[in-house]
Amino acid sequence: MHPQLQLLVALQDMDQMIRETEESREQLEGLGFKHEGLENLKRAREDLAGQIDPSLGSWYKRLTARFGHAVVPVVGNLCMGCFASIPSSFVSKTNIDKVQKCESCGRLLYWP
């Protein structure tokens, strides 16, 4: 996987963790979990975001604001964001040197 895509996936996972912790804090703490490290996690998130190419970071931010998730999996040659077909030529390029975007919705593509 392209190193920048690896960072973007980690950033999205972290953003979801922060969001879910804030939204479901009461429920999760009811199960016994403590979240005293939330501010540290937010700082770690900023450190990670700082390692991402600015143009990709800005694209990630725009997509997240618009769709909720900027990076989506490709399953069965379909973008799981908009269900458009992904050309098979993308697959061969994916693990080489590019971060791929869906030609239909612009989301960043991840092959799980």
Added chain:
Amino acid sequence: MDIVEVLKHTSPALFLPDLKATDKASALAEIVEGLVAGTSIQNPDTILQMLKSREHLGSTAVGPGIAFPHGRTLAVQRLTILIARSRAGVDFESEDGGPTHLFFVLVAPPQDSGHQYIKSLATLIDRLQDGDLRAKLRDAADYESFCAALKGD
């Protein structure tokens, strides 16, 4: 969600009966190795990073001798549960300071219908309140007897 439903998300290939690690970082690494070996997951680094991030929030070792490392990541397409056990115990920075012997690791995709992930977590935590059950799980001979004990058979 009952325990039988929860156990549909694991398998014998996702049972690590004898963790070698004794500290949190090594235990998480061994757990992720087990996830990769027991599934078709391709991206272990992403899962490891997610589980470490979750531990930064606060230790998931919230029960007596039990931890529930968990989180969502793009690296998986369905809820996957790995069960691990350490005979010697792992320093998992538990709330009570004691060693952790049982690990229930839940890794879920970013979206799952019906919030199976949180429901599974809640079911496991509720079931493992039982001290006699925890003792049985620590002594279970294999995956089948481990699951039978969890189901109350």
